[in-house]
Amino acid sequence: MTETAHRPGRARLLLPALAFVVLLAAGVGAWTFFARGESGAVGGIGGPFTLVDGGGHPVTDKEFRGRYMLVYFGYTFCPDVCPTTLAAVAGALDALGPKADRVQALFITVDPQRDTPAVVRDYAAAFSPRIKGLTGSPDQIAKVAGEYRVYYAPQRSQGAGDAYTVDHSSILYLMDPDGRFISPLRADQTAQGLAAEIAQHMSG
């Protein structure tokens, strides 16, 4: 056989092998994305963070142990998705009644440059006093966003001067009282739907 004649044969073996590897990688990726991981464990969602609270003081994830964390990433200049989501979270916390005392809602900014501690605190509190607004240094925000697999990217349009928007993924994350990931929750649902989903994941 000539060298040329070998190539199709090798390709016939290579392609299925390559397809298998790609499918395996996709499967592992999907599994790790939704797997219930230990806090901070490789492959899990969430993990330890140090951020800055509304008073300008450092706050870590450990402060919220013993309560479920309902975590959302966004920014206060967000024109539509963030306000809609935070309104739903506020309504869900009201609908949960006494159960809401066991839930800490966190709004973590992906725009730390404009969202100072006071700005993000007041913004979150305007929806509900139960929602805590957190910011941090760009590095702190990048780290926690990475742990939660959150995508965000500032978008500057020409002629807009200093103005910019921030594209960001919009998913609510429900974490258990030990800080472990329970489930992603859709952000685009009603307060009642959200409350029902949260309650269904809570023990007792």
Ligand code: NI
């Ligand atoms: Ni937003």
